[in-house]
Amino acid sequence: MIDLYYAPTPNGHKITLFLEEAELPYRLIRVDINKGEQFKPQFLDISPNNKIPAIVDHQPEDGGAPFSLFESGAILLYLAEKSGKLLSGELRERHTTLQWLFWQVGGLGPMLGQNHHFNHFAPQPVPYAIERYQVETQRLYSVLNQRLASHPWIAGDHYSIADIACWPWVNSHQRQRIDLATYPAVQNWFERIRQRPATARAMQQAQPH
Secondary structure, eight states: OEEEEEOSSHHHHHHHHHHHHHTOOEEEEEOOGGGTGGGSHHHHTTOTTOOSOEEEESSOTTSOSOEEEESHHHHHHHHHHHHTOSSOSSHHHHHHHHHHHHHIIIIIHHHHHHHHIIIIIOSSOOHHHHHHHHHHHHHHHHHHHHHHHHOSBTTBSSOOHHHHHHHHHHTTGGGGTOOGGGSHHHHHHHHHHHTSHHHHHHHHTTSOO
16 A cells, blocks of 8 residues: 555646556545645655655565655656556666656756746746746747657657656646647647546546545
8 A cells, every 4th residue: 555645736646647547556645735734744754855745655565664755756766666557668668758757857847837836826926937937838848749749658659657747737738828739749648648547537636525
């Protein structure tokens, strides 16, 4: 059993998407980041960076004590290796997947996150920042569109943790002032993932109880 410390954010959705797709049993533990629950000592013991998601695997492969992990990219890689799903063992496909996973955690997520912040949460408008992150968002969508124009999935021929990492951020495209029709390959990819049964189950977890 895996405990998932979760909030309904793009990074939180990554892990529910994987767990539902891989059909791994898990227990969802909601962390109300609006109430500051991410700063409670018991959560910081698991996620010292005070961010969700985080997991505790009560049955790690080494048979030892429960193992905790934070950072969504690291969690996806761990779960893929644990389950043997959504990450190829073939050298080229595996490392192609990992390069796009790192592209997401190092670029797509942080830049789109800044786009969200300056468009929706900054206490006063900062035109330079709004323009900077909008232009970078558009550039990243263009990179993704070019990749998907020649490959059915981000890593190549198979759905993988690279797709799972990117999809929740693209799911917020309207908040980023992005019209997916401008990026037809991304739009096609987005809709195919949206229609997967596992995606529907994962997103259902985001609904208020």
